Amino acid sequence: GAGVSQTPSNKVTEKGKYVELRCDPISGHTALYWYRQSLGQGPEFLIYFQGTGAADDSGLPNDRFFAVRPEGSVSTLKIQRTERGDSAVYLCASSPYGGGGDTQYFGPGTRLTVL
């Protein structure tokens, strides 16, 4: 079946601009996760959705970052007033239930470059 998809695959923007990154999870998965991966580092947790609600947003670095999942399926990560330090690959994952023993399946990521 179809895996997790993310659009766009690449996004180049200018410092100070607003961007939206989209994630389409595996159909039927109730849990959705966003991670950020900087060059040479492992992915870093940002936020976890259980259904429509953010169950844990402790990884969001500051209030410029926001994510929504209004219908419990597609999610959008929104970044306001982008900074050069936001340049990274943004990864999305989904899992069936979100509990212990639940496997996360990752998308290919969106590479964000802030000039």
Place this chain on the structure above:
Amino acid sequence: DAKTTQPTSMDCAEGRAANLPCNHSTISGNEYVYWYRQIHSQGPQYIIHGLKNNETNEMASLIITEDRKSSTLILPHATLRDTAVYYCIVPWGGNQFYFGTGTSLTVIP
């Protein structure tokens, strides 16, 4: 917070078994151990996970020590396509993964 410790890098000859160790000495009784790998410029790929018993699937085997403080991922016949960064993860909170820097495995022809 990191819950696992892995070597930074390892080499393995093509066709031989690759044994990747991981220490997770603070793991609690109901926490799983997951292994993922990431090939350059791709998203992390799920390999295997386990709780107490050893596990095997079409990709790899996972050996967990009896005290659960460490585990080993075994790729039985490494190929050049297995060259990747391998992450051993014990989720924290609900199901949040802390990846760390993983082990960079290089399979040598």
